[in-house]
Amino acid sequence: MRVLGLDIGSRSVDAVWVEDGRIVDWAVADSGFDPGSAAAVFVDRGAHDAIVSTGYGRHGARERFGGTAVTEITAYGVGAARLFPHASSVLDIGGQDTKVISLGPGGKVTDFEMNDKCAAGTGKFLEVMARALGFTLEEMAEQGIAASTGVSISSMCTVFAESEVTGLVHRGEDRSRIARGLHESIAKRTLGSLKRVRAQGPLVFAGGVAKNPAMVALISEGFAGEVLVPAEAQIVGAYGAALSFER
Amino acid sequence: MSDQPVDYHPMWAELGLDLPMHDALLEAVGGMYGATFMSQTNRPEGMGYLDFVMSEVHGLRIKELHDFRKAGGKVVGTYCLYVPEELIRAAGAWSVGICAGAEWAYDEVEQILPRNTCALIKSMVGFKLGKVCPYLEEADLLIGETTCDGKKKAYEELGKLQNLHVLELPQMKREKDLAFWRSELVDLVATLEELTGKKVTAESLKVAIKEVNDKRRALQRVNAARAADPAPISGLDSLLAVQVAFYDDVPRFTQMMNALADELEKRAADGVGAAAKGAKRVLITGTPMALPNWKLHELVEKAGGVVVGEEMCTGSRYYEKLVDEDATTIDEMLDGIAAKYLDINCACFTPNEGRIDDVIRMAKELGADGVIDYSLQFCGLYEIESTSVDAAVREADLPVLKITTDYSAEDVGQLATRIEAFLEML
Ligand code: SF4
Numbered sequence: 171m172r173v174l175g176l177d178i179g180s181r182s183v184d185a186v187w188v189e190d191g192r193i194v195d196w197a198v199a200d201s202g203f204d205p206g207s208a209a210a211v212f213v214d215r216g217a218h219d220a221i222v223s224t225g226y227g228r229h230g231a232r233e234r235f236g237g238t239a240v241t242e243i244t245a246y247g248v249g250a251a252r253l254f255p256h257a258s259s260v261l262d263i264g265g266q267d268t269k270v271i272s273l274g275p276g277g278k279v280t281d282f283e284m285n286d287k288c289a290a291g292t293g294k295f296l297e298v299m300a301r302a303l304g305f306t307l308e309e310m311a312e313q314g315i316a317a318s319t320g321v322s323i324s325s326m327c328t329v330f331a332e333s334e335v336t337g338l339v340h341r342g343e344d345r346s347r348i349a350r351g352l353h354e355s356i357a358k359r360t361l362g363s364l365k366r367v368r369a370q371g372p373l374v375f376a377g378g379v380a381k382n383p384a385m386v387a388l389i390s391e392g393f394a395g396e397v398l399v400p401a402e403a404q405i406v407g408a409y410g411a412a413l414s415f416e417r
Numbered sequence: 418m419s420d421q422p423v424d425y426h427p428m429w430a431e432l433g434l435d436l437p438m439h440d441a442l443l444e445a446v447g448g449m450y451g452a453t454f455m456s457q458t459n460r461p462e463g464m465g466y467l468d469f470v471m472s473e474v475h476g477l478r479i480k481e482l483h484d485f486r487k488a489g490g491k492v493v494g495t496y497c498l499y500v501p502e503e504l505i506r507a508a509g510a511w512s513v514g515i516c517a518g519a520e521w522a523y524d525e526v527e528q529i530l531p532r533n534t535c536a537l538i539k540s541m542v543g544f545k546l547g548k549v550c551p552y553l554e555e556a557d558l559l560i561g562e563t564t565c566d567g568k569k570k571a572y573e574e575l576g577k578l579q580n581l582h583v584l585e586l587p588q589m590k591r592e593k594d595l596a597f598w599r600s601e602l603v604d605l606v607a608t609l610e611e612l613t614g615k616k617v618t619a620e621s622l623k624v625a626i627k628e629v630n631d632k633r634r635a636l637q638r639v640n641a642a643r644a645a646d647p648a649p650i651s652g653l654d655s656l657l658a659v660q661v662a663f664y665d666d667v668p669r670f671t672q673m674m675n676a677l678a679d680e681l682e683k684r685a686a687d688g689v690g691a692a693a694k695g696a697k698r699v700l701i702t703g704t705p706m707a708l709p710n711w712k713l714h715e716l717v718e719k720a721g722g723v724v725v726g727e728e729m730c731t732g733s734r735y736y737e738k739l740v741d742e743d744a745t746t747i748d749e750m751l752d753g754i755a756a757k758y759l760d761i762n763c764a765c766f767t768p769n770e771g772r773i774d775d776v777i778r779m780a781k782e783l784g785a786d787g788v789i790d791y792s793l794q795f796c797g798l799y800e801i802e803s804t805s806v807d808a809a810v811r812e813a814d815l816p817v818l819k820i821t822t823d824y825s826a827e828d829v830g831q832l833a834t835r836i837e838a839f840l841e842m843l
Pocket residue numbers: 496497498499564565704705730761763764765
């Protein structure tokens with residue numbers, strides 16, 4: 171039995187083929203204008219016996235491809251708990267949303283919080299800020315780690331923060347310190363959400379932003395427990411969706 | 418009933434409604450009702466009555482009020498559970514709860530009230546400014562109360578536009594508060610007597626107490642049936658029953674709800690459900706859901722869950738407690754009314770621990786798998802009280818989801834995901 175897990179997000183479509191709980195293949199595509207068609211490419215491979223969709227496009231995918239749908243919360247919870255059976259909580263920072271999940275025994279979701287109303291503190295936010303600083307995302311993270319102190323950024327709104335950053339650059343502020351300040355402000359906000367759901371360690375940090383070393387460093391520094399980053403942080407949701415099929 | 422629908426436009430014009438806007442409102446509410454209620458499956462037959470009442474919400478019922486007033490009767494509009502319907506009826510008037518459950522004329526409202534005012538208050542003022550609520554225009558007197566600060570101040574604005582009596586509600590429930598509250602009710606009786614020209618007598622008050630208690634008893638029966646799995650009636654339909662209770666004719670409504678309860682009891686015994694057996698069961702607690710605010714129930718039930726109870730003013734707080742029926746003198750009856758009403762557990766009071774007990778007791782009685790704590794945005798009272806309510810619910814081993822929203826459809830996508838995730842975790 172081979173299950174295809176699809177995570178249809180606003181930025182990317184992730185596909186994971188799972189057999190007996192193990193990943194046999196995976197792939198990632200840009201959502202583009204039509205995430206459904208991006209997903210159809212994976213479905214058309216015909217390498218599956220069943221489909222479970224998750225992400226904001228889950229209902230559309232279920233209607234189009236059949237199968238079932240689960241929310242991102244359940245999918246990330248299940249995926250993270252399978253990768254790290256001793257995990258107690260999950261943090262996912264994706265392209266345009268953030269979720270924090272508290273796990274009980276057996277990887278059961280006990281509480282969660284999500285922000286998908288605005289881009290504050292997400293991958294999108296980092297992209298816009300990198301552009302304002304004239305860095306690539308990788309450069310911004312490296313510079314952020316290199317700087318010993320950060321400039322404090324007062325706004326978390328992508329639009330306001332961008333003009334704040336532009337203003338700081340014009341005033342001659344050190345770009346590395348701004349880069350650090352930006353990462354710090356996201357970390358602070360994220361740690362606040364983790365506290366609200368009473369997240370305990372070990373924490374699984376997943377999603378595209380988990381590939382950013384500056385974010386991983388700051389979250390690890392600020393979080394009371396151990397922080398674990400899966401090798402393929404981006405596909406935890408799709409993996410969890412596929413695993414949900416058994417349940 | 419004739420096949421030809423009655424044209425109520427002349428009546429609405431007489432009331433001074435803004436006819437084009439009112440047509441637009443009716444069409445919007447009618448559309449919402451169809452999409453939300455008529456798409457449900459396995460509904461009890463008894464809901465036919467409420468469907469009919471809703472289809473005539475600005476028609477036949479307004480005609481009844483209109484005719485009543487033409488014959489010299491008086492109509493009193495209320496906005497809060499603390500206003501005793503018994504006193505209004507005993508003075509010979511009819512009581513209607515004014516809805517305030519939809520966004521209307523916010524551009525005009527925001528010239529008077531700050532944007533960050535709760536949706537209920539904005540809507541309350543919006544329906545007046547927009548001239549689209551026939552109930553408001555039929556009301557010879559409105560009764561306000563000093564509950565939350567927003568409402569208290571908004572009544573000052575409303576009072577400039579319509580005849581208004583404000584009750585001062587205490588904020589604590591000590592002996593001296595009860596005595597004060599009772600004195601406020603005595604003043605209210607005088608105002609009502611002056612309005613109708615009729616005396617509140619021991620006889621009229623006794624009848625009114627019995628009638629309103631009977632209405633509550635009927636709703637208690639309807640709601641007790643929801644403890645069955647599968648739930649014999651949807652949360653949406655049960656919520657609607659309480660929303661309609663605020664303005665429908667009392668004896669008729671009571672009779673129809675008792676008939677509905679008979680049917681529900683039979684369905685429960687036969688294992689017939691409006692929801693699937695084993696559907697995730699949710700208790701909702703929080704701020705009132707005035708007609709036509711069906712947003713949260715709709716989201717929960719579209720996601721495959723079923724709402725089995727509402728600890729709110731459009732729910733248990735409306736029907737759970739009864740007024741003492743053994744009193745014989747007016748003084749004793751007023752004692753009973755004052756005590757019953759002060760015993761409502763609203764977040765306007767401090768402390769308000771009774772509400773926590775109610776939530777946990779109801780969750781157990783109704784077999785809820787989880788609790789949704791619902792608050793209108795900018796309602797400081799309920800939003801702050803969430804902290805202690807949610808902690809107590811968790812302590813009782815029940816998962817809780819806190820939702821803060823308003824009447825707009827802007828956040829339904831996000832809410833749907835949160836609610837689905839919550840149901841999956843139960
Ligand atoms: S929540 Fe409180 S103030 Fe609002 S209607 Fe109910 S009793 Fe009145």
